Amino acid sequence: MSSETFSLHQLGWQPEYAQHLTLADFEAGYPARVMALHRHALLVMCSRGVVSVVLPHQLIDTDEGIAVGDWVLVEHEADRVLRLLDRQSVLVRIAAGGDHQRQSIAANLDVLFVVSSCNDDFNASRLERYLALALDAGVTPVIVLTKADSGHDVAAYVASAEQLMPGVPVVAVNALDGASVSQLEPWLASGRTVAFVGSSGVGKSTLANRITGEATQRTSGIREADARGRHTTTAREMFPTPSGAWVIDTPGMRELRLAAAKPELGAVFGDIEALAAACRFRDCQHDGDVGCAVEAALLAGVLDTRRLANYHKLRREALRVQQARHEQREHSRQFNAMAKQAMRAKRERLGR
Ligand SMILES: Nc1nc2c(ncn2[C@@H]2O[C@H](COP(=O)(O)OP(=O)(O)OP(=O)(O)O)[C@@H](O)[C@H]2O)c(=O)[nH]1
Ligand SMILES: [Zn+2]
DSSP, rough: OOOOOOOOOTTTGGGGGGGOOOOHHHEEEEEEEEEEEEETTTEEEEEEEEEEEEEEHHTTTTSSOOTTEEEEEETTTTTTTEEEOOOOOOOEESSSTOOEEEEEEEEEEEEEEEEEEETOOOHHHHHHHHHHHHHHHHHHHEEEOOOTTTSSSSHHHHHHHHHTTHHHHHEOOOOTEEEEEHHGGGGTTTTEEEEEESSSSSSSSHHHHHHHOGGGGGGGGGEEEESOEEEEEEEEOEETTTOOOOOOHHHHHHHHHOOOOOSTTTOOOOHHHHHHOOOTTOOOOOOOOOOHHHHHHHHHHHOOHHHHHHHHHHHHHHHHHHHHHHHHHHHHHHHHHHHHHHHHHHHTTTTO
């Protein structure tokens, strides 16, 4: 049990999480927030502090699994998870390899800081990809451009980033300087949950360490016995900031394989989708046809080639993911039907 305790409100609790809970649920258990996952156990925080709880098998095998940041209902006096509560948002990783398995990485995030830097690593297409991912997850994106101290033309980078999606704030910071990083404070109010995504080396850890203010708590875990009775240390993956916000920093965040699950990219590429809607060709792919409204915008210099190419690329990827998921579902449906039939045949043979 950790010494620090937080009220449910401070842990980020919102009435919406209780939407599908009944009075009986509340009598059976109490809500707690997942701080880390550890094979068959979870490290959760409730109003009494950190507790290690058991995760029943049927909950391990849910569609996308439980993630850091999730709210669960824990059985009174039993340290056992009863159920997963409805999520406000969830960041999903698409597994590498052919099956496109979706895996939850972080849940109930309020803000996703999309990090790039004010140098040659700045990549508009990658930022658009992260923006699509955030919106797909139901999280508000904020673009953070680090290395504002690197001597490059910061204003030009900020202007480029601001063009990507109207309404998304862009903040340029020197992650090594506390005063500069304090620009992120508006998104770090008590009970809010945030995470950082971005390429390796852009300064995600530096920022996360800076805003949590304490490097030591990242390594402090609690010792618990695993299934074989061995003691292992479970490191927490959700850290409080001095202002009362929470930072989710899991290894999974780092290796986020980026693919939006939905091909609707309109939130990020509203300009292109508006052009497409205005295109006079009915079944146009808006991919270079003469007379196409999108093509006309390209020629007029209103739309840049890079942005359009990235839009098509992200759409193709999302469609592939959707297609693979569909095939997977179809496959398991057929398999289940077959298994059922085999069982029935066996019962009939045995005359039951
Ligand atoms: N000058 C300067 N250096 C920075 C800034 N942000 C990060 N750095 C440096 O950049 C290097 C990489 O920073 P990290 O925070 O480790 O980057 P990361 O995004 O966490 O990288 P991964 O862990 O590989 O994903 C470190 O040496 C930092 O000190 C900044 O704003 N200005
Ligand atoms: Zn068209």
